[in-house]
Amino acid sequence: MSILETKEISKQYPGTLALNQVSVSFESGKINALVGKNGSGKSTLVNIFSGAVKQTSGQFFLDGKELSFSSPEDAQNHGVATVYQELSLIPGLTVAENIFIGRLPVKGFSIDWKKTYKMAQDLLDELGIDISPKEVISNLTAWQCQMVEIAKAMSHNPKILQLDEPTSSLAQNEVESLFKIIRNLKKKNVIIIYITHKLQELSQIADNVTVLRDGKLIGVREIAGLPHQELINMMFGNVEIKSRPADLKYSDEVILDVRHISDGRKVKDASFQLHKGEVLGIAGMLGSGRTELLSCIFGAQQAISGEISFQGKKIEKPTPTKMNNLGMAMTQEDRKRIGLNLNGTIGQNLCYASLNRLGNSFIVDRAKEKQFINRQINDLAIKVSSTDYQVSSLSGGNQQKVVVGNWLNIEPQVILFDEPSRGIDVNAKQQIFKIVWDQAARGVSSVIVSTELEELIEVCHRIVIMRGGKTYETVLPEEITIEKLYSMCMGE
Amino acid sequence: MEKSNSSVLAKILRKYTLEIILILTIIVLSFLSPYFLTVNNLFNILRNISLQGVIAFGMTIVIVAGELDISISSSVALTGVITALVAGNLESAGIMSRSAGVIPGMILSLIVSIIIGFMNGWLVTKYKIPAMIVTLAMQNILYGIAALISKGFPVITLPNWYSFIGSGRVFKVVPFPVVILLIFFFITFFLLSYTKYGRAVFAVGGNAEAARLSGLNVKKTKIISFILIQVCCWFSGIMLSSQVMSGTFTFAKGWEMTAISSVVIGGASIAGGIGNMWGTMLGIIFLGVLTNGMTLLNVNDYTQYVVRGALIIFAVLLSATQQHHNN
Numbered sequence: 001m002s003i004l005e006t007k008e009i010s011k012q013y014p015g016t017l018a019l020n021q022v023s024v025s026f027e028s029g030k031i032n033a034l035v036g037k038n039g040s041g042k043s044t045l046v047n048i049f050s051g052a053v054k055q056t057s058g059q060f061f062l063d064g065k066e067l068s069f070s071s072p073e074d075a076q077n078h079g080v081a082t083v084y085q086e087l088s089l090i091p092g093l094t095v096a097e098n099i100f101i102g103r104l105p106v107k108g109f110s111i112d113w114k115k116t117y118k119m120a121q122d123l124l125d126e127l128g129i130d131i132s133p134k135e136v137i138s139n140l141t142a143w144q145c146q147m148v149e150i151a152k153a154m155s156h157n158p159k160i161l162q163l164d165e166p167t168s169s170l171a172q173n174e175v176e177s178l179f180k181i182i183r184n185l186k187k188k189n190v191i192i193i194y195i196t197h198k199l200q201e202l203s204q205i206a207d208n209v210t211v212l213r214d215g216k217l218i219g220v221r222e223i224a225g226l227p228h229q230e231l232i233n234m235m236f237g238n239v240e241i242k243s244r245p246a247d248l249k250y251s252d253e254v255i256l257d258v259r260h261i262s263d264g265r266k267v268k269d270a271s272f273q274l275h276k277g278e279v280l281g282i283a284g285m286l287g288s289g290r291t292e293l294l295s296c297i298f299g300a301q302q303a304i305s306g307e308i309s310f311q312g313k314k315i316e317k318p319t320p321t322k323m324n325n326l327g328m329a330m331t332q333e334d335r336k337r338i339g340l341n342l343n344g345t346i347g348q349n350l351c352y353a354s355l356n357r358l359g360n361s362f363i364v365d366r367a368k369e370k371q372f373i374n375r376q377i378n379d380l381a382i383k384v385s386s387t388d389y390q391v392s393s394l395s396g397g398n399q400q401k402v403v404v405g406n407w408l409n410i411e412p413q414v415i416l417f418d419e420p421s422r423g424i425d426v427n428a429k430q431q432i433f434k435i436v437w438d439q440a441a442r443g444v445s446s447v448i449v450s451t452e453l454e455e456l457i458e459v460c461h462r463i464v465i466m467r468g469g470k471t472y473e474t475v476l477p478e479e480i481t482i483e484k485l486y487s488m489c490m491g492e
Numbered sequence: 493m494e495k496s497n498s499s500v501l502a503k504i505l506r507k508y509t510l511e512i513i514l515i516l517t518i519i520v521l522s523f524l525s526p527y528f529l530t531v532n533n534l535f536n537i538l539r540n541i542s543l544q545g546v547i548a549f550g551m552t553i554v555i556v557a558g559e560l561d562i563s564i565s566s567s568v569a570l571t572g573v574i575t576a577l578v579a580g581n582l583e584s585a586g587i588m589s590r591s592a593g594v595i596p597g598m599i600l601s602l603i604v605s606i607i608i609g610f611m612n613g614w615l616v617t618k619y620k621i622p623a624m625i626v627t628l629a630m631q632n633i634l635y636g637i638a639a640l641i642s643k644g645f646p647v648i649t650l651p652n653w654y655s656f657i658g659s660g661r662v663f664k665v666v667p668f669p670v671v672i673l674l675i676f677f678f679i680t681f682f683l684l685s686y687t688k689y690g691r692a693v694f695a696v697g698g699n700a701e702a703a704r705l706s707g708l709n710v711k712k713t714k715i716i717s718f719i720l721i722q723v724c725c726w727f728s729g730i731m732l733s734s735q736v737m738s739g740t741f742t743f744a745k746g747w748e749m750t751a752i753s754s755v756v757i758g759g760a761s762i763a764g765g766i767g768n769m770w771g772t773m774l775g776i777i778f779l780g781v782l783t784n785g786m787t788l789l790n791v792n793d794y795t796q797y798v799v800r801g802a803l804i805i806f807a808v809l810l811s812a813t814q815q816h817h818n819n
């Protein structure tokens with residue numbers, strides 16, 4: 001039996017303490033689940049073990065020997081294998097090639113294919129995986145790829161195997177097949193750390209669970225006999241919810257009516273109504289189709305069926321350009337990749353959506369541009385010494401404000417927010433929500449998608465539950481607890 | 493205090509690197525060759541760079557928009573061939589003299605240029621084929637068409653007055669192509685820095701998906717940039733055929749290299765979203781000065797190729813390390 005121990009391990013990022021003196025241990029022969037909501041520090045811990053991140057202070061030991069990695073390759077050479085959510089397989093190559101990539105056996109000057117396939121077959125048999133080593137990856141389904149990933153990780157004979165949300169993209173029956181393989185691994189002398197946010201999986205797969213919250217270790221419990229409620233309390237704590245202003249009321253007028261939207265992939269049948277001045281939340285787990293639903297409404301991607309009415313008019317084939325002109329805005333979740341032009345200045349990034357509103361001719365009305373920029377800098381309290389600086393020089397919270405400000409400049413009727421608080425600190429979050437409420441007070445309606453359910457309870461008038469691409473009941477934040485909302489999103 | 497002084501100096505050096513290098517080159521060359529710093533030679537340099545310079549301005553827009561156009565050399569040649577052919581054929585058909593007939597020729601070649609630009613842009617944006625491939629293929633197609641319609645010979649049916657465009661001098665001093673170069677500089681500078689279209693070009697080149705999701709029309713912006721560079725090629729093609737007084741299908745070979753080099757030396761990023769007209773202007777002048785200087789110093793033609801190529805790598809390295817500094 002081997003054991004992985006951490007001793008007062010901490011990780012300090014600028015502005016946040018991601019891990020705060022965590023001392024915990026993981027044993028082999030068991031499946032150790034690691035859970036926690038967003039920002040709890042679980043990914044940071046996984047990244048420290050895998051060599052991708054270096055701790056600020058503290059140590060960790062394998063069987064009493066201290067480990068210290070200079071890189072992920074270094075960690076791998078020392079027996080730490082990590083299977084990430086995003087698959088790392090090369091689609092055009094075979095299963096065997098993927099498993100042994102970079103270290104294929106050679107005979108003379110050429111690859112010893114016979115030996116390669118034999119080695120791969122032996123490994124797959126040992127793990128109980130029924131896939132041919134000669135199969136090309138692109139012919140495999142998602143869960144088969146996940147198994148190949150595990151086989152690839154196991155081919156290094158790791159002492160520690162980290163599985164990061166391996167079921168996130170799998171269907172229910174596929175999950176069971178994957179669990180069989182994982183349970184099989186318990187027989188080997190390997191320490192398995194299983195990271196998940198799907199709490200209902202725990203009783204099926206894990207032996208014990210380690211809970212982190214806000215960078216601190218909350219506790220380790222045996223799964224057997226652990227009440228669901230206790231686990232939830234451990235994860236979320238006594239959540240203090242600062243609610244939206246009580247006098248913020250919305251009217252009866254429906255400004256956006258979405259009926260039976262489907263995109264043929266993630267969104268199956270989604271409907272909701274948004275009223276003038278309302279803040280509506282869409283609650284759902286990762287992969288429930290929330291972002292895709294917003295994208296369909298905004299025209300960033302095409303819906304294959306369903307109807308959208310905006311301001312009483314039916315919208316045929318929405319596109320971002322069309323919706324922008326009609327007064328609809330959408331802020332993107334991944335602001336660095338698709339929300340901002342990182343080459344551009346702060347000022348430029350505040351005026352992209354409103355470009356056509358900068359004067360009547362083809363020339364940019366510089367006075368108006370200045371007015372547009374200053375308005376957002378002041379209203380949103382964006383901290384900058386000059387708007388001519390690159391937007392990439394701003395902190396995450398201020399970048400998010402630029403994303404929002406870019407859209408407020410079109411004076412929209414409806415704003416769709418996709419994970420507006422992702423990757424920004426608590427203070428900035430409060431400021432973003434204040435912006436949402438201020439807009440609501442002026443009669444602007446908002447739809448907010450967030451994984452952080454306590455935020456939705458804090459901010460919204462009503463919350464629509466979304467699961468597996470479908471919308472279900474609508475709940476009122478006053479009448480629901482975070483635990484209840486969480487279970488509804490999970491479909492329990 | 494001393495420290496802040498030196499960092500200010502470093503800042504100035506970084507900001508005006510190209511200007512400083514250009515001035516140093518000019519100083520060195522004026523010592524090496526007494527003829528270099530004469531009014532005649534300086535206008536000569538400007539005249540020599542103006543034909544390719546006009547295209548470099550268009551190329552700046554295309555590159556900032558995140559694309560590339562290497563079909564330009566063939567379309568410059570095709571412009572001359574079409575213009576001369578139309579003038580000649582109208583005359584031989586007895587419809588009008590070649591003096592008048594060259595005007596419909598110029599109009600037709602302009603229309604063809606716009607169509608070429610639209611085709612390039614449409615193929616790149618609609619079918620998501622890399623611009624490198626589309627415009628390389630277009631270069632071949634246009635070269636072939638120019639050779640076919642001219643039957644492989646220079647077409648010399650151009651009227652005498654036409655030579656003014658390429659060889660004339662305003663006030664008997666300033667070469668007419670230099671005037672056109674300056675006009676183009678101001679137009680494209682204004683376009684990129686002061687218009688909504690210019691803003692859209694930077695947004696689209698910097699992050700096309702973010703631009704699309706902000707409601708900007710990415711396809712339209714890119715297609716227009718491809719049309720603009722072809723219009724630049726048309727002007728260049730007219731000037732070139734006028735200088736030589738013929739339309740020849742082999743003209744302008746390799747000009748895409750000069751145009752792209754000037755833009756890159758001027759500090760634009762080939763990945764899009766970064767670039768400016770003043771930088772390109774300096775890039776063109778720098779290449780012109782260098783070529784002129786090397787010729788005056790009797791540097792072997794092939795050596796000149798090596799120097800120019802090495803220089804491009806040097807310029808790209810310089811801008812890469814500068815971006816590293818900024819980060």
